[in-house]
Amino acid sequence: MKHISSIHNPSIKRITSLQEKSRERRKAGLFVVEGLREIQLALDNKYAFAEIYWCPEILDNTTIIDNFPEELLITEVTREVYNKIAYRSSTEGILAIAKTKNHGLEDLTLPKNPLILVAEAPEKPGNIGALLRTADAAGVDAFILANARTDLYNPNIIRSSVGGIFTQAIAMAGTEDVIAFLSANKIKAFSAILQDALPYQNQDFTGATAIVVGTEADGLTEPWRTATHQNIIIPMQGEIDSMNVSVAAGILIFEARRQRGFKK
Secondary structure (H helix, E strand, C coil), rough: CCCEEECCCCCHHHHHHHHHHHHHHHHHCCCECCCCCHHHHHHHCCCCEEEEEEEECCCCHHHHHHHHHCCCEEEEECCCHHHHHHHCCCCCEEEEEECCCCCCHHHHCCCCCEEEEEECCCHHHHHHHHHHHHHHHHHHEEEECCCCCCCCCCCCHHHHHCCCHHHHCCCCCCCHHHHHHHHHCEEEEECCCCCCCEEEHHHHHHHEEEEEEEEEECCCHHHHHHCCCCCECCCCCCCCCCCCHHHHEEEEHHHHHHHHCCCC
16 A cells, blocks of 8 residues: 655546546546445446545545455545545545546447436536436436537536436437437437427336436527427416426436336
8 A cells, every 4th residue: 555645646646636637537448436325336236446545534444445356556645635636525425536437428338218317418517417416316328428528527416416327327328329229229309498399297217218308598509409309398377487307307217117116
């Protein structure tokens, strides 16, 4: 086990860069995972770890440490060093450097009658994290980001997803490629678009289904208007004509889940 007590150590500077710069994450194929729950979820879902940084002054329970493979490098750090590299102040004194996964459409393995959540061009990491939490809660078979504007392994996405990023089958591609993928797999797209829309609660989501949502500011782009099986709308009763995208997705995806039956 290594020991680091200086915040100026090159390894510490490298972690800081991984936390702050998407370019560094893409270049290295690495990202940072903080906290016991998130690390355990990543392990359970076959993410490979490159290194572990552990602060025994904060975390004196070594159970999870003992579960790591013997060949994995574990570095013990001081509280000062941990506070330097931790993105969140509330993590429990353990941080992992994990390897990114491939997220191409070709990497998705879908069941016979899939339920998919598609989000086009979400930009705010908090919204993406909330969408991932919704996808996890509803037990969708895949979460697809179309025309993603934000690095999937942004620490704010990991934090706001509460580890949901690790539990989902995730793919990323351009809108046209996503539409072609859904068509090739005979998956009906129900797009949250105001024009020519019908109330969501009157639709049949029991077949192979993709619920498609766009940004709060711009909605979905034009290709979805022609590629959709049906535009759907959530009838709203108030004076405000917009809804947070993760809330809207939750309403739609849980109606689909209700129709299909909840998993036991």
